[in-house]
Amino acid sequence: MKTEQVRGGTHTSNIPASVFAMPPGxxxxxxxxxxxxxxxxxxxxxxxxDGSIPAVNWFMPxxxxxxxxxxxxPLCVSIRNxxxxxxxxxxxxxxxxxxxCAETNxxxxxxxxxSAIGWARLARRMASDLHNRVVPLASVFGAGLSNRLTDGLDALHDDADIKPLLDDLLAPLLARPHPDEPLIRRFSVLMLQDGVVESGDAATRLDIPTHALRRLSQRHxxxxxxLLLRRARFLRSFLALMRTGEPADYSVIDGSYFxxxxxLRDAETFLGTTPRRFLQNANRFLHASIVARAAVLGAATHALHDVASPGRAPTSPAAKRTNSPSSPAPTPAP
Known part of the structure; x- marks a missing residue:
């Protein structure tokens, strides 16, 4: 699949092409x-x-x-240091x-x-073993899947053919449900709700012991x-700030922040800097991907995807503000 030969990458069904607007190349x-x-x-x-200029693109947790x-x-990824x-x-x-950040050429x-349900069905090992790490796919899922993906993608000539290929490759691997799925669904929904940040509170709402929730969370x-609840709270708040176009409008952050x-302490944990500085450093790729993802999938970022209602935005007030694709992503404030 040659970069210059690939066609059909400007839009998906019923989504305006403007949602996917990117700089030349x-x-x-x-x-x-x-x-x-x-x-x-x-x-x-x-x-x-197109590779004429190396690029550095930022991704959310x-x-x-x-x-x-x-x-x-060559592709390199840096996670903090x-x-x-x-x-x-x-x-x-x-x-x-x-x-x-990913440094691409x-x-x-x-x-x-x-998703966590996908991990439960696909993986034998603890997801926490790979926390903040990047490894060869074959080292976790074997060379077979890795080779089928690379060979299949190499043979394509149109972006629109990628989804059918991936659906066909993944369907048999993800067919068997995992016994933990009912709890995974309930915990996933809980993470999208404003004000739920303590593991003890979450365990009570799920009606399971705290140690059982910890095991479920680290496994899947x-x-x-x-940490998972804090990450979700921060991302809801940070993306709400991005929607306002004013990184200092703290009126939109989650009400559980004191x-x-x-x-800002959470910003240091999850971004490594303040929201304003992060937005100054993040290039157009991050802003464009947030808008495009929200338009196609309902959630502006991978970590806030609603697995209980796939394709729909989460329903908490902050999530509604965050995931609306109706307005473009703001330009970083000076």
């Missing part, structure tokens, strides 16, 4: 998986760059993602609690977002319930 596309995979796969994403590159130069790469053609990005990157989500310094 860059392209993106989002697709929802087949309905049978909707609880397991949060999105298919395609990012392409997120659940696991399978990444395959096609006709690409740890650098991974050059990466294998097929890699697995583990669950992250920190923003990370042209080519196409195809991403498959994996990749981190402790407290004060602004409390929110």
């Amino acid at each position: 860059m392209r993106m596309r989002y697709d929802a998986p087949a309905p049978a995979l909707a609880e397991c796969v949060t999105a298919y994403a395609v990012y392409a760059h 997120a659940p696991p993602m399978i990444s395959v590159v096609v006709d690409a130069g 740890t650098r991974f790469g050059p990466l294998s053609r097929a890699s697995l990005y583990g669950p992250t609690s920190r923003a990370f 042209g080519g196409i990157m195809v991403g498959v977002g994996v 989500f990749g981190m402790t319930p407290k 004060d602004v310094p409390h929110f």
Whole structure:
């Protein structure tokens, strides 16, 4: 699949082409998986760059993602002070609690977002083993899946063919339900609600012991319930700030924050800097991908995807503000 040969990357069905507008030489596309995979796969994403100038693209903290590159130069990923790469053609990005950047040198990157239910069905190991790590896909899921993905994508000539290929490859691997799925669904919904930030409160609402919630969270989500709930609260608040176009409008942040310094401490944890500085450093790619993802999938970021109602935005007040695709992403404030 040659970068310059690929067609059909400007829009998906019923989505205005303007949602996917990118600078010259860059392209993106989002697709929802087949309905049978909707609880397991949060999105298919395609990012392409012509390679004339190396690019640094920022990503939000997120659940696991399978990444395959096609006709690409060396790709490296940095998660805070740890650098991974050059990466294998097929890699697995583990669950992250920190923003990370990818240094690309042209080519196409195809991403498959994996939900906690998807992880439960697909993986034998603890998701927490890969917290804030990037590893070869074959080291976790075997060379068979890695080879089928790379060979299949190499044979394509149109972005629109990526979704059917991935649906066909993943369907048999994600067919068997896991016994923990009812609890995973309930905990996933709980994470999208304003004000739920304590693991003890979450365990009470789920009617399970705290230690059972901790085991479930680390096994399928990749981190402790407290960190997971804090990440969700921060991302809801941060994306709401982005929608206002004013990174200092703290009136939109989650009501469970005691004060602004409390929110800014979370910003340091999850972004490594203040929201204003992060938005100054993040290039157009991050802003464009947030708008495009919200338009196609309902949630502006992978970590806030509603697995209980795939394709629909979460229903909490902050999530409604965050996920509305009706207005463009703001330009970073000076």
